[in-house]
Amino acid sequence: MANFETYQEYQRIEDFEEDSPPGEEDLLVHVPEGLKDSWHHIKNLDNFFTRIYHFHQKNGFACMMLSEFFELVQLLFVVTFTTFLVNCVDYDVLFANRAVNHTGPGQNPLDRNKVTLPDAILPTEQCTQRIQDDSWIIFLLIMAAIFWIYRLVKVFCNVLSYWEIRQFYIKALKIRMDELCNFTWQEVQDRLISLQREQQMCIHKKELTELDIYHRILRFKNYMVAMINKSLLPVQLQLPLLGNVVFLTQGLKYNFELILFWGPGSLFQNKWNLHPKYKRSGNRLELAQQLSRVILLMGLANLLLCPFILVWQVLYAFFSYTEVIRREPGSLGARRWSLYGRLYLRHFNELDHELHGRLGRGYKPTSKYMNSFTSPLLTVLAKNIAFFSGSVLAVLIALTVYDEDVLTVQHILTAITVLGVVITITRSFIPDEHMVWCPEQLLQCVLAHIHYMPDHWRGNANKSETRDEVAQLFQYKAVFILEELLSPIVTPFILIFSLRNKSLEIIDFFRNFTVEVVGVGDICSFAQMDIRRHGNPTWLSEGQTEASIYQQAENGKTELSLMHFTIKNPRWQPPQESSVFISHLKEKVQHDAQTGPSTQLLLSEAPLCTSLQSNTSGTGPDNLLASVLAHPILTASGLQGRDHRFIPPSTAASAAASVLASLSTSQLPGSSRGRSHGLLPSSIHAETTMYRSDRTIIDSMSNSDFRMRNNALHSEFASAEMSLHAIYMHELHQQSSHPQRTSGQWQNPVPMRDLHTSTGLQAHSVSMPTPVHLGGWQEEEEEEDGDDQEINSSGSAPKQGTGSSC
Numbered sequence: 194m195a196n197f198e199t200y201q202e203y204q205r206i207e208d209f210e211e212d213s214p215p216g217e218e219d220l221l222v223h224v225p226e227g228l229k230d231s232w233h234h235i236k237n238l239d240n241f242f243t244r245i246y247h248f249h250q251k252n253g254f255a256c257m258m259l260s261e262f263f264e265l266v267q268l269l270f271v272v273t274f275t276t277f278l279v280n281c282v283d284y285d286v287l288f289a290n291r292a293v294n295h296t297g298p299g300q301n302p303l304d305r306n307k308v309t310l311p312d313a314i315l316p317t318e319q320c321t322q323r324i325q326d327d328s329w330i331i332f333l334l335i336m337a338a339i340f341w342i343y344r345l346v347k348v349f350c351n352v353l354s355y356w357e358i359r360q361f362y363i364k365a366l367k368i369r370m371d372e373l374c375n376f377t378w379q380e381v382q383d384r385l386i387s388l389q390r391e392q393q394m395c396i397h398k399k400e401l402t403e404l405d406i407y408h409r410i411l412r413f414k415n416y417m418v419a420m421i422n423k424s425l426l427p428v429q430l431q432l433p434l435l436g437n438v439v440f441l442t443q444g445l446k447y448n449f450e451l452i453l454f455w456g457p458g459s460l461f462q463n464k465w466n467l468h469p470k471y472k473r474s475g476n477r478l479e480l481a482q483q484l485s486r487v488i489l490l491m492g493l494a495n496l497l498l499c500p501f502i503l504v505w506q507v508l509y510a511f512f513s514y515t516e517v518i519r520r521e522p523g524s525l526g527a528r529r530w531s532l533y534g535r536l537y538l539r540h541f542n543e544l545d546h547e548l549h550g551r552l553g554r555g556y557k558p559t560s561k562y563m564n565s566f567t568s569p570l571l572t573v574l575a576k577n578i579a580f581f582s583g584s585v586l587a588v589l590i591a592l593t594v595y596d597e598d599v600l601t602v603q604h605i606l607t608a609i610t611v612l613g614v615v616i617t618i619t620r621s622f623i624p625d626e627h628m629v630w631c632p633e634q635l636l637q638c639v640l641a642h643i644h645y646m647p648d649h650w651r652g653n654a655n656k657s658e659t660r661d662e663v664a665q666l667f668q669y670k671a672v673f674i675l676e677e678l679l680s681p682i683v684t685p686f687i688l689i690f691s692l693r694n695k696s697l698e699i700i701d702f703f704r705n706f707t708v709e710v711v712g713v714g715d716i717c718s719f720a721q722m723d724i725r726r727h728g729n730p731t732w733l734s735e736g737q738t739e740a741s742i743y744q745q746a747e748n749g750k751t752e753l754s755l756m757h758f759t760i761k762n763p764r765w766q767p768p769q770e771s772s773v774f775i776s777h778l779k780e781k782v783q784h785d786a787q788t789g790p791s792t793q794l795l796l797s798e799a800p801l802c803t804s805l806q807s808n809t810s811g812t813g814p815d816n817l818l819a820s821v822l823a824h825p826i827l828t829a830s831g832l833q834g835r836d837h838r839f840i841p842p843s844t845a846a847s848a849a850a851s852v853l854a855s856l857s858t859s860q861l862p863g864s865s866r867g868r869s870h871g872l873l874p875s876s877i878h879a880e881t882t883m884y885r886s887d888r889t890i891i892d893s894m895s896n897s898d899f900r901m902r903n904n905a906l907h908s909e910f911a912s913a914e915m916s917l918h919a920i921y922m923h924e925l926h927q928q929s930s931h932p933q934r935t936s937g938q939w940q941n942p943v944p945m946r947d948l949h950t951s952t953g954l955q956a957h958s959v960s961m962p963t964p965v966h967l968g969g970w971q972e973e974e975e976e977e978d979g980d981d982q983e984i985n986s987s988g989s990a991p992k993q994g995t996g997s998s999c
Contacts, residue, residue, distance in 0.1 A: 242409045254359045272337045281320035287313035397712035403762040407542040415720035421536040427691035439665040441533040442680035458487040465714030481697040492688035502681040525671040526621040534666030541754040555642030565630035575622035586612040641916040722755040725770040731929045785850035821848045846924035849917045
């Protein structure tokens with residue numbers, strides 16, 4: 194936290210334990226006269242930057258504290274209301290199993306059979322006595338009270354902590370609270386970097402970079418992403434009858450982080466340093482045994498607390514979802530990105546809001562792809578169940594319309610409700626017979642936004658195995674609820690029988706893939722996005738990487754993360770190895786752009802591509818992406834361009850290269866953002882460009898596009914450009930990994946010219962799907978969290994749909 198003591202104009206910084214590395218004991222810090230009593234030499238920058246980020250994302254002090262307050266109220270309400278329902282309600286009276294005598298002065302004898310709510314509620318003395326006589330209830334209430342007091346103390350500490358962050362925003366960053374929502378995180382980050390030059394928040398280095406801040410905020414999350422990428426964490430289970438099942442819940446993830454990062458016996462000695470003993474290889478077996486014991490104790494603790502956690506999970510789920518399910522039963526058939534999917538698809542150094550926005554844009558295409566699978570058998574059953582249920586429901590509704598006294602018949606209202614739920618659920622399994630689904634095309638649209646796709650998905654989009662693997666990333670909401678309910682039972686066994694067996698691998702992973710960065714501390718080496726150390730030769734890194742198979746990140750994670758971070762942070766100065774990779778990609782894009790279609794042709798096809806996706810017109814970035822996805826199909830199908838000439842077939846890689854080349858040279862009016870990598874329109878950073886091409890994109894845009902706010906323009910074009918890079922790099926990876934393989938039915942009869950670079954990659958024809966709408970579905974907030982969209986699923990038994998397909 195910030196040190197608020199008064200400093201002299203020049204003061205020698207004391208050696209604050211591990212926060213001051215050797216050799217910096219004599220570092221002098223100049224504090225300007227006007228900045229005394231301010232934020233400099235902050236010891237725990239991880240916590241400080243994380244709170245600054247959360248303060249911005251959660252919309253300021255008032256919203257955060259109100260949320261904290263209602264969390265306390267919710268906990269108190271659940272405990273109190275549950276205790277009341279168990280001990281203070283006479284259910285025999287409520288269900289009319291015992292008559293209530295209402296006769297008395299002023300009572301109508303005819304009303305003695307009517308039961309009111311006060312009749313079913315026990316007197317206060319009797320209710321209190323029942324609670325006191327039940328030792329089990331008293332024990333649970335004591336446990337709940339202890340936890341609530343702990344939460345109350347934590348909330349009080351958070352109030353003090355975030356009040357200081359509020360002061361930091363106002364006094365240091367010069368951002369008023371009423372203007373906070375108008376600032377993007379990039380703008381806040383730029384002010385943090387500028388402030389570092391005036392006040393030494395970090396004394397280890399004079400200037401902070403964007404990567405330093407990301408490392409501080411995402412230190413442990415980058416480790417989690419890397420361990421999922423290397424299949425180190427035991428989240429994939431082989432179960433009888435079910436086969437390969439991915440199981441990762443909030444509770445299990447919490448235990449992983451508790452064991453590895455910040456719990457008792459964890460590998461880190463503080464928030465920013467791995468314990469020195471884990472950096473030495475001599476005692477790896479002994480350390481593995483120690484870690485195994487810690488995991489065993491944690492598993493036994495989970496087993497002991499399982500009943501309490503399970504009761505809380507059931508109660509919380511009941512109060513949270515019962516009303517939603519009653520109102521919209523189809524919500525259980527909606528899908529959400531699973532917790533495993535969020536870690537698997539996350540780039541290194543990708544903040545939460547960047548991940549949520551990217552997966553939100555990929556929600557609609559992924560939903561359409563999953564809905565393209567139906568089971569004919571399940572469809573027949575669903576139609577008949579819906580018919581019979583609907584018939585009975587129609588009769589009951591007709592009877593209630595004829596005489597409302599029918600509702601007083603026992604269980605009639607229950608039957609109407611249940612039948613309505615059954616009909617809603619069964620209809621979600623009946624596909625639209627008029628829809629035409631093309632799984633390969635839909636999966637390519639999904640790739641444009643999620644950026645990661647295993648090689649064996651290519652060409653197998655219509656297979657149930659591929660659909661099942663996508664379902665592991667994009668699960669039913671009902672599956673999510675069920676997994677969270679089972680988590681207290683399953684988590685102890687995963688820890689005891691699966692994670693313990695990986696103790697030695699975990700020790701080796703942290704020793705081999707932890708590096709110390711000046712001014713940051715120990716971080717996961719994968720988060721450095723070092724092409725030389727973790728690159729993959731089949732992802733444009735050949736000749737630039739020295740990584741073994743063990744050191745390589747899977748699925749091009751290093752290369753794609755580097756491109757994503759560079760696009761999102763155009764002012765970042767990459768190290769030499771990263772600059773070489775970007776330069777190599779620049780040359781490859783320029784080469785492929787020369788052999789690809791002109792950007793004017795792609796833009797002329799944009800309205801057609803948009804109409805193929807939906808009935809509404811898309812935005813400029815959406816149109817560009819749709820054109821790239823559809824162009825190989827349109828030209829290979831013999832369709833004419835706007836100039837009425839037949840265009841030779843071309844690949845998605847060459848089409849993406851053409852758009853990327855023109856996108857980087859667009860001269861939109863706007864403020865410069867700093868040094869360009871040629872990866873964004875020059876409205877964002879207009880000083881230099883990475884590619885050379887005609888200003889075709891700008892010529893096609895209306896003047897109203899020029900007046901877009903710079904922040905919105907940056908976000909839209911950055912997302913679209915990263916989508917194009919993901920498509921382009923996946924195409925080149927496929928060509929490098931399978932030079933003789935083509936996926937689909939449209940091929941380029943003439944191979945593209947070889948590029949005379951160190952990679953030796955050859956461009957071959959790759960078929961591309963026709964487009965679907967790449968809309969901007971906006972996710973809802975949830976704890977990790979959030980993105981539930983109420984879209985009904987079409988079935989659970991994967992098989993190619995009964996409707997038309999490509």
